[in-house]
Amino acid sequence: MTQTAALALDMVDPEPIRFLDEDGTYAPSATAAEYAGELEQIGEPELREWYRDMVATRAFDTECTHLQRQGQLALWVPSVGQEGCQVGLARSLEPQDHVFPAYREHLVARVRGVSFLQVAKQFRGLTHGGWDVTDPAHGNFHLYTLVLGAQTQHATGVALSQVLDAKRRLGDTAMDAGEPAVETGEATMVFYGDGTSSQGDANESMIFAASYQTPEVFVVQNNRWAISVPVERQSRTPLYRRALGFGMRSVQIDGNDPLAAYAVGRRFLREARTGGGPGYIEALTYRIGAHTTSDDPTRYRESEELARWQRRDPIARLEAYLRSMGVGDDFFEEVRATSDAEAKRVRDQILTAPEPDADSMFAHVYSEPHPRIEEQRAWLDRYESSFEEGAA
Ligand SMILES: Cc1ncc(C[n+]2csc(CCOP(=O)(O)OP(=O)(O)O)c2C)c(N)n1
Ligand SMILES: [Mg+2]
Structure with a gap:
């Protein structure tokens, strides 16, 4: 091994970016300081809405798990535990941006305007693919993708088109790898998991993104598991370091801190839109539930690990922060009741939704x-x- 390689492996990783500590106290990490300005517009009213998104998604998620167990959905993919990074990142997007999910981004769907009912319909086999992405009400939220990593290629394709459109507006119709990034005014965010980061598709799309300097933000929700395979088996280095090898700015955030996700998402998206090229965010989080309703995580995970992450629940963390701002019981009770009613409404609607004609x-x-x-x-x-x- 050469000395350079040894040095790279010995590299000390900066502390993950975090504003709220595990008990919801505002205690920014040293690495968070440079992102603090991104939170200027975020006060109690915004945080109340974020909290509502999180609790509503969890209620919906729980309802869908029950529906699957009762034979009413073919499958369900829970997102419990990952609401912190999802809410911050979803809220950091601008309307003109495009979003490519994997299959667990129910909260992001909601924020972009795709209803829970539309998401649930897919898992009942009532649609052939999902929702109409061209409908402006759906916030450029693309379809769920079960083929791991395929969405990274779709995202880079759209991001390349954003570059080409921007160049055409400037009267330049040629597009070559290696050129400097251009100002596009819109960006693309793509979500995938730690396991998916090993797919060829994910790596190839990053090569294209870096070569063509696409306005793209790659988001890896590192929930520590790819079904039963732990992340340590997939990568000998933290995942964020992989992006450095492609020549992208790349950071690790505390994925259960919505403020960190929002601040970094907002910065990276703005840089992408204004000619700063692509970026990569590794959100350190945890899949509290099963991989899907077909999975039994007790077969391969230690209960202590689960308990440790349950104590870092992103909803509890934001609730504690809101309480420290003076928000009282009434609000939390109202959100819980409204969210449960919304989940119940989805239940009633899905059970009576018409089946499409087989033809x-x-x-x-x-x-x-x-x-x-x-x-x-x-x-x-x-x-x-x-x-x-x-x-x-
Ligand atoms: C190309 C491909 N290979 C294998 C699978 C089966 N599969 C579905 S989910 C999954 C694990 C994905 O893990 P990760 O990327 O960490 O995402 P997470 O489910 O944890 O959110 C696997 C192997 C698949 N859907 N597509
Ligand atoms: Mg995973």
């Missing part, structure tokens, strides 16, 4: 008629008519 699954595969699709459609017709009375 509609063929409608959007190709834009033109296609013989293979016609063949499959004919097979389905024959199959369905075999149930009709008098059929052989």
Whole structure:
């Protein structure tokens, strides 16, 4: 090993950026100081809304887990424990930005205007993909992606188009790797997990992002597990260091601190929009629940680890901070009641939502008629008519 390589491995990692400590006291880390200005617009009214987003998402999440257990959803993917980074990052976006989720970003969906009902419909098999991303009400929130890392390619594709559009506005139609970043006025944020950071897609999209200086923010929610595989098995260095190797600014934040997520998200997005190129945020958090309702984490996780992270619950942390600002019981009780009622409404609505016509699954595969699709459609017709009375 050369001396340089040894030095790189010995590198001391800066403390993760944090404003609120684990018990909700405002106690910024030394690394947070340079981001404090980003919080100027954030006061008690904003924090109350963030808290509402978090509690509403958890109530919805819990309701969906019950619905799956009762056989009403095919699958559910809980986000419990990860609401802190999700709320801060979602709130740091501007309306014109694009957002590419993985499959656990229910809170981000809500903030961008995709309803919980729309999210739940996907897990009941009532839609063929999700929501209409081109509908302005949906805040450029793209579709959930179960193929790990595919969304990073989609995000870099959109971010490349943001560069090209900006260049065209300046009368420059050529786009080459290695050119300086341009001011685009809009950015793209992509969410993925610690396990997904090992996928080729995620790494390739970062190469393109760095080469073409896309206005992009890569967000890795490091919840410590990729189903049953711990993050230590995927990477011998902290994940944020990988981005440094691609030539991107990259930081680690306390992912259960909404203020840190907001401040860093806002800074990185603004830099991306104004010609500063891509950035990478590793949010250190924890998946409190199961990977999905098909998983039993007690088979591979220690209960002490879970208990340790339950004590760092992002909702409890923000609640403590709000209480220290003088917010009283009435508010917290009202939010809980409203959130439970909202979750119940989604439950009632999903149970009565109409099923799509089976034939509609063929409608959007190709834009033109296609013989293979016609063949499959004919097979389905024959199959369905075999149930009709008098059929052989
Ligand atoms: C390309 C691909 N490989 C494997 C899977 C199966 N799979 C689904 S989720 C998952 C773990 C993902 O872990 P991570 O990226 O840390 O995200 P998390 O679920 O923890 O949010 C795996 C292996 C998949 N969906 N897609
Ligand atoms: Mg993970």
